[in-house]
Amino acid sequence: MNKVIEKTAKMIFLICAITGVLAVVSITVYMFIKGTPALKNVGIAELLFGNVWKPTANPPAYGIAYIILSSIIGTFMAVLIGIPVGLLTAVFLSELAGKKIATIVGGAVELLAAIPSVIYGLIGMMVLNPFLYKLELLVFKNKPEHQFTGGANLLAAIIVLAIMILPTVISISTSSLKLVPGNIKNASFALGATKIQTIFKVIIPAAKSGILTGVVLGIGRALGEAMAINMVAGGSVNVPLPFNSVRFLTTQLVSEMSYSSGVHRQVLFTVGLVLFIFIMIINFILLKMRRRDVMTNA
Amino acid sequence: MRNKKRIIAAVLVASTFAFGLTGCGSSKTETADNNATQTEDDANTETTDEADADTGSDLTGSISLAGSTSMEKLCEAMSESFMNKYEGITVTAEYTGSGAGLESLAAGSIDIGNASRGLKDEEKAQGEVENVVAIDGIAVIADKDNKVVDITSDDLGKIYKGEITNWSDLGGEDQSIVVLGREAGSGTRDAFEELLEIKDQCNYAQELDSTGAVLAKVATTPGAIGYVSLDVVDDTVSEVKLNGVEPSEEKIKAGEYMLSRPFVMATKGEISEQNDLVKTWFDYIKSDEGKEVIKNVGLIIPD
Numbered sequence: 143m144n145k146v147i148e149k150t151a152k153m154i155f156l157i158c159a160i161t162g163v164l165a166v167v168s169i170t171v172y173m174f175i176k177g178t179p180a181l182k183n184v185g186i187a188e189l190l191f192g193n194v195w196k197p198t199a200n201p202p203a204y205g206i207a208y209i210i211l212s213s214i215i216g217t218f219m220a221v222l223i224g225i226p227v228g229l230l231t232a233v234f235l236s237e238l239a240g241k242k243i244a245t246i247v248g249g250a251v252e253l254l255a256a257i258p259s260v261i262y263g264l265i266g267m268m269v270l271n272p273f274l275y276k277l278e279l280l281v282f283k284n285k286p287e288h289q290f291t292g293g294a295n296l297l298a299a300i301i302v303l304a305i306m307i308l309p310t311v312i313s314i315s316t317s318s319l320k321l322v323p324g325n326i327k328n329a330s331f332a333l334g335a336t337k338i339q340t341i342f343k344v345i346i347p348a349a350k351s352g353i354l355t356g357v358v359l360g361i362g363r364a365l366g367e368a369m370a371i372n373m374v375a376g377g378s379v380n381v382p383l384p385f386n387s388v389r390f391l392t393t394q395l396v397s398e399m400s401y402s403s404g405v406h407r408q409v410l411f412t413v414g415l416v417l418f419i420f421i422m423i424i425n426f427i428l429l430k431m432r433r434r435d436v437m438t439n440a
Numbered sequence: 441m442r443n444k445k446r447i448i449a450a451v452l453v454a455s456t457f458a459f460g461l462t463g464c465g466s467s468k469t470e471t472a473d474n475n476a477t478q479t480e481d482d483a484n485t486e487t488t489d490e491a492d493a494d495t496g497s498d499l500t501g502s503i504s505l506a507g508s509t510s511m512e513k514l515c516e517a518m519s520e521s522f523m524n525k526y527e528g529i530t531v532t533a534e535y536t537g538s539g540a541g542l543e544s545l546a547a548g549s550i551d552i553g554n555a556s557r558g559l560k561d562e563e564k565a566q567g568e569v570e571n572v573v574a575i576d577g578i579a580v581i582a583d584k585d586n587k588v589v590d591i592t593s594d595d596l597g598k599i600y601k602g603e604i605t606n607w608s609d610l611g612g613e614d615q616s617i618v619v620l621g622r623e624a625g626s627g628t629r630d631a632f633e634e635l636l637e638i639k640d641q642c643n644y645a646q647e648l649d650s651t652g653a654v655l656a657k658v659a660t661t662p663g664a665i666g667y668v669s670l671d672v673v674d675d676t677v678s679e680v681k682l683n684g685v686e687p688s689e690e691k692i693k694a695g696e697y698m699l700s701r702p703f704v705m706a707t708k709g710e711i712s713e714q715n716d717l718v719k720t721w722f723d724y725i726k727s728d729e730g731k732e733v734i735k736n737v738g739l740i741i742p743d
Contacts (some may be wrong), residue, residue: 199640275661278530288607292618292643292661377647387646397649401625
């Protein structure tokens with residue numbers, strides 16, 4: 143009897159374990175099957191490096207270069223803003239803040255993580271876009287050749303993304319900073335270093351790999367975000383300049399999937415595949431880093 | 441250790457299995473889905489049949505339509521509700537473009553040719569009859585504070601091509617124009633660009649993926665201009681007259697408002713000369729149920 147229970151239990155565990163693997167494998171296969179025909183039909187170079195997106199024109203143009211570029215630049219800039227703010231918050235939480243303040247700030251950060259992306263988008267649309275429109279009117283006051291976007295532009299997307307990746311960066315950095323052994327810190331103090339010197343010269347370098355993990359996870363989050371960007375970034379395919387309305391890989395899928403057909407639809411699947419590959423690369427880097435981390439710790 | 445190996449092996453086997461399944465399974469699952477919906481439809485039809493026993497559901501056969509891509513939404517909705525009522529009749533529709541649809545009709549390979557424009561004289565000369573089943577109307581909207589209330593269609597085209605960028609050029613305030621529109625593939629965008637003859641020359645500041653989003657953005661962005669289906673315009677935005685004509689059902693039916701187009705289901709010869717299946721189809725479109733479908737997809741019912 144016991145043996146039977148043991149065996150069934152084991153089976154159930156196995157089935158559960160397989161579910162995840164099955165999902166990943168089938169999604170990967172599906173994306174490649176659906177995403178590759180357009181590469182053949184349109185041509186890899188024209189698709190990936192063409193910069194004209196006119197899927198319904200005659201003849202149609204399916205260049206997604208600006209879309210890929212927007213995703214990369216948008217994510218990169220968001221990370222560039224989000225990382226320093228996130229890291230310094232993490233240092234504050236783990237090293238400088240008193241217990242009371244740490245609880246308040248830490249709680250706020252956790253709440254930030256729990257806010258759904260559509261809310262970020264909504265606030266971006268109602269608050270950020272009008273504000274950026276005023277800025278746009280100021281910056282391009284005497285430049286009629288600029289196309290005014292009403293504040294829905296790359297800058298808006300970057301700001302929203304930067305805020306959205308904060309919780310990821312902060313929570314992972316904080317926990318890795320807290321793991322830095324006290325004796326290293328004390329050694330630094332004993333040598334006469336100030337607190338700030340200790341933080342920048344000793345603690346942050348010691349927690350480096352954990353912080354990097356936070357950075358990579360943040361990149362992944364920013365790259366995969368669709369809803370919020372769709373609401374604030376304008377959605378026209380343009381060169382990714384701060385005050386241009388832009389389209390990301392994710393929003394490309396969201397906005398055109400519903401009415402597309404034929405090659406247009408195939409190309410959208412390819413866009414999905416490109417995004418999928420980017421995310422895979424990010425995760426691969428993450429995996430490598432974790433492995434190295436385990437090895438150096440051991 | 442041996443157990444571990446076994447589990448790994450099992451996972452590997454399972455994943456290769458999954459590989460095989462997805463590899464050749466996509467079309468299979470689709471057929472299965474179709475069957476499922478079919479039986480569901482059948483079930484629905486039975487209940488409607490019981491409700492009104494006098495529907496002519498003894499008709500069997502199929503009706504084939506082809507033509508305008510813009511009419512896809514209307515055709516899908518209409519044929520779905522039609523096939524719910526007449527279980528013996530299958531409606532197939534292809535979306536090849538207005539011209540191609542009318543050519544197939546002339547060649548006699550289909551029953552009905554869909555066109556999102558009026559028929560040309562040479563098409564009528566081939567015996568094709570223009571049956572207008574619905575009218576598509578588009579309203580141009582601006583934000584509430586905009587002083588410009590009337591635009592010529594020429595200027596509207598120039599705004600969307602990026603040749604006019606300031607409202608002061610049109611007699612309004614010195615305010616830059618924020619050009620809003622729909623995403624590629626949208627039927628509204630298709631109609632708008634086609635009617636103004638600016639197809640794929642437009643330079644949008646924002647491409648939004650729903651009618652609601654266009655309404656909301658126009659309402660909240662000073663200097664914005666946008667276009668939406670006629671039936672959704674509300675008082676958060678101001679409607680712009682085109683060539684002095686306000687967008688309204690009456691003006692569209694009178695043929696005075698230019699941002700509208702007929703949805704034609706052309707037949708070879710008059711409807712009365714068609715077979716019973718096609719007659720039933722047109723009777724259904726003109727019935728209250730058919731009108732309901734037309735209204736639901738945001739179109740105007742012709743007189």
